[in-house]
Amino acid sequence: MTAPDLATAAQAALAGRLRAVTPILAGTSGPDTAADPAVDAAILFEIVVSAVEDDLTDERVWLLMAALSAILPTRAEVDATRRRFQLDSAIDLRMHLLDTALARVQAAGTATTGIEVVVGEVLVDVDHSAKHDLHTGIQRVTRNLLPRWDTERSIVPVVWSLDNTALRRLSPAETSRVIRWGTVTPTTAATIDVAEPVTAEPPAVVVPWRSVVVLVEVPPGPANDRLAAIGSKSTNALVGIAYDVIPIVSADAVPPVESMKFARYLTAVKFASRMAGISAAATAEMRGFARMLPTQGLTGPVVSEVSLPAAGRQDPSARDSSRRDARVPMVLSVGSHEPRKNHLAILFAAERLWREGLAFSLQFIGGSGWGDEFPRVAADLKAAGRPLEVRKGVSDRDLNRALTDALFTVFPSLHEGYGLPVAESMAHGTPVITSDFGSMAEIAADGGAVTIDPRDDEQLVAAMRSLLTDPDRINRLRQEIADRPERGWAEYADELWAALVEPELARCTVAAADSRRMEGTR
Incomplete structure (x- = not known):
């Protein structure tokens, strides 16, 4: 595109963005489109700026700025x-x-970008799950939740632009990764494509107005300043799922950079209207944060508990248990490889039991992680001939098979917001050894688990020994799982919508109707 053509395209894009907000800011659709895009943009610019001068509020300034630069x-x-x-x-x-505006569009490359103003809608930020193949805790929640909301509710899934300054709709590949995850073949890398979709024109920036923006994941760090403005300087409501506050409460158990990222996330959360904790433990942590905000003159979000689903009812007689009841049983641990997951304690307990002469294999299935001690100790045990396997990049099908095949699973984590591997193990009818506090104890309370103090190696050794040598206890735990109350992802999706979205959407809908009446009188 030549320089004159680019200038004309930029002028036309600016005129289009201003025309999109003119009905909201000026109460009129504006004049007919002028033949010259520069003239068209100039006329609309004067209309909307004059309208904001006449009724100056943060919300109207926010919308005007989004229109001028296609940046939130x-x-x-x-x-x-x-x-x-x-x-x-x-x-x-x-x-x-x-x-x-000119400086910002030049820096961001948004001179020819259009905007789509969405009014009274529910935008769901799924940035990480849409762009990456990683499929651990938070991503599993997103990919179980979004297909149900997409089918049963009216939502607009969105992701952040490459520079994290604006929201856009998902590309077809990103939609498949979130809504139809089972049809996607993961690549060997953690990321398939984090670049913008290749289209003839840059994707339009989605600008919410009197809408609800839902954070079902922790957003990319640079986006949090813009989310804080959505929650406090626009007409929108910001709500989200509270998974945990581990990077702050257990900062010693995560890389320092993760604590820094999470602190930026909390700068957005403090301007949220509502947050829903995934467990009583996660809810307590987020409420603790919210209770500190009045010291800044802020009310903070209303924090409620909407626990993730634990396990559906299982019928042990209907399951093929031949593999997990094989002569050499398999013990499974699912989770990312990081110190707070306490995998070194599992390796220690397994080695103790192998030295006692117990025959079993041990599998670890996990995604990303950090630290070099677990890989080193695991490699040493494998080199010594121990039946140990560490698997990464495992498909859902293979994970489900492993959960079914295992005699029991082990999840002695030191800190969790929920502990999805505990719930998923029970959903496969497989007993669990897990921690006796926090969200893990919450899941275990309905049966099917042996709880221990994860900081006491002897308790872990004893629990594993008991389940490896006492088939009657295994059968009792399986029956407890079968008797657990049934609550699945469908129930969770409905409860979360009712707690997070419905109250704010109703408020936004009323405000939008009032605004339209006022615009009609101008």
């Missing part, structure tokens, strides 16, 4: 621009708005 502004940017409205002369203000 931060709280600081909204404050700075509102002050220019209050202090600058009419000419200086307009020059500042144009100069600032």
Whole structure:
């Protein structure tokens, strides 16, 4: 595209963005489109800026800024621009708005990008699951939740632009990765494609207005400043799932960079309207954070508990137990390889039991992780001939087979927001050894698990020895699993919608109707 053509395209894009917000800001659809896009943009620019001058609020400044640059502004940017409205002369203000917008679109490459203003909708941020193949705790929640909401509710799944300054709709490949995960063949890498979709035109930026923005994942770090503005400087409601506060509460158990990222996430959460904890433990952690916010003059989010599903009812007689009751039983541990998962304790307990002469194999299935001690100790045990296997990048099918084949699973984590491997083990009718506190104890309370103090190696050794040598106890635990109350992903999806979305969507819908009535009187 030549320079003149690019300039014309940029002028037309600016005119299109301004026309998209004119009905909201000025209460009119605006004049007919001028033949010259520069003239069209100039006319619309004056209409919307004058309208904001006449009714100056943070929300209207936020929307104007999004239209001028196709970038969602931060709280600081909204404050700075509102002050220019209050202090600058009419000419200086307009020059500042144009100069600032030009600098931003040049830096972000959004000069020819359009916007799509969505009113009264539910936007669901699925950035990580849409762009990556990683399929552990949070991603498993997203990929179980979104297909149900997509079928039964009206939602707009969104991801962040490459520079994390704006939201856009998902590409077909990203949609498949979130909505139809079972049809996607994961690549060997953790990431398939984090670049923008290749299209003839840049994807439109989605600008919410009187809508609900739902965080079902922890968003990318740089996006949090813009999410904070969505929650506090726009007409939208920001809500989300509270998984845990592990990077802060157990900062010693995660890499320092993860604690820094999570702290940025909390800067957005403190402007959320509602958060739903995935367990009583996660809810308590998030409520603790919310209780600190009045010291900043903030009310913080309303925090409720909507626990993840534990396990459906199982019929032990209907299951093929020939593989897991084989002569050499298999013990399984599922989870990322990081110190707080306590995998070194499992290796220690297994070696103790192997030295006692007990025959069993041990499998670890997990995704990402950090630290080098677990891989080193595991490699040493394998080199010594121990029946140990560490598997990564396992498909859902193979994971389900392993959970079915295992005599029992072991999950003695030191800190969890929920402990999905415990619930998934029970969903396959397989007993679990897990920790006797927090969310893991919550799941275990309905039966099917042996709880231990994960910091006491002797308790772990004794529990594993008991399940390896006492088939009657295994059978009792399997029956306890079969007798557990049934609550699945469908129930969770409905309960989460009722707790997070419905109250805020109702408020936004009423506000949108009031706004339309006011616009009609202008």
